[in-house]
Amino acid sequence: MTDTHSHIYGPEFDEDREEALLRAKASGVERILLPNINEETVLPMLSLCRRHPGYCYPMMGLHPEDVREDWREVLDRMYEKLAVPAHPYIAVGEVGLDFYWDETYREEQLEAFRVQAEWAVKLGLPLMVHSRNAQKELVEVLSAVKGELTGVFHCFGGSLSEAEELLRLFPGFCLGIGGVLTYKKSPLPEVVSRVPLDRLVLETDCPYLAPVPRRGKRNESAYVTFTAQRLAEVCGLTLQQVDEQTEKNVKRLFPKIFAI
Numbered sequence: 739m740t741d742t743h744s745h746i747y748g749p750e751f752d753e754d755r756e757e758a759l760l761r762a763k764a765s766g767v768e769r770i771l772l773p774n775i776n777e778e779t780v781l782p783m784l785s786l787c788r789r790h791p792g793y794c795y796p797m798m799g800l801h802p803e804d805v806r807e808d809w810r811e812v813l814d815r816m817y818e819k820l821a822v823p824a825h826p827y828i829a830v831g832e833v834g835l836d837f838y839w840d841e842t843y844r845e846e847q848l849e850a851f852r853v854q855a856e857w858a859v860k861l862g863l864p865l866m867v868h869s870r871n872a873q874k875e876l877v878e879v880l881s882a883v884k885g886e887l888t889g890v891f892h893c894f895g896g897s898l899s900e901a902e903e904l905l906r907l908f909p910g911f912c913l914g915i916g917g918v919l920t921y922k923k924s925p926l927p928e929v930v931s932r933v934p935l936d937r938l939v940l941e942t943d944c945p946y947l948a949p950v951p952r953r954g955k956r957n958e959s960a961y962v963t964f965t966a967q968r969l970a971e972v973c974g975l976t977l978q979q980v981d982e983q984t985e986k987n988v989k990r991l992f993p994k995i996f997a998i
Contacts, residue, residue, distance in 0.1 A: 739966060739981050740988045741770045741959040743866065743892050743914055743941035747783040750945040750956055759790065762959035769995065770959050773797045773832035773866045773892070776804040777812060780819070787826065795995055796826055797866055799833040799854055802847045809850045820861060828994045830858045831866025832892065835879070838870040848879060855883045864991050865889030873900050880908060888991055890914045893943050898929045905937050912987050914941040917949030917957060920968045927972045935973060935983045939991065940966055
């Protein structure tokens, strides 16, 4: 099993990061993928990956909520890291659009997302995409990018029609399914029950969005198993079937992991 989206390098885990990793391994998590957020998170993320080679894998990108006036300079410095031969990054992410709280940097977000999506094509890397209150704009930006795109629509929480639109328009992508699937009033069970399992991957987005029965607590990578179990129930499958297929999806989306 793979946690395809974890921020376990963050300060929320400073007191027990190594113990959290041991709990993940004990629960059956075979690898953890780490999306970057901004320039400040690069070193903590890389440090963790160096301490746990073959288990933690880094990505590189600028989160939409961290896009500011200096976004071009920030992206230039990030691209320098991606342009280094034999760099360790397995994807471009976490990138995307977020118009939920604040649209002050709306145009900057759109342009930064476009630039980073073009990186993914140029470098042959998947995208780890964050999108909130931005389905229309997300589709417009990605549809305008020339070349083959692959990746994950992380923490998908939209409607069935939105899921179908994304999967139809972008066949190289999967939906990232996390703890929200386990919530009592979540619409996700109906959505994922009608989406092919070969278009889904598992994630935690820890320390956020802990699944039932840990809802309200700090999330961690070990808890991806609760989401996997709920996905199995919703789809009428065994946990082993969900594990096997989602692992195939991870291998398809993140080939660099298995080539290292």
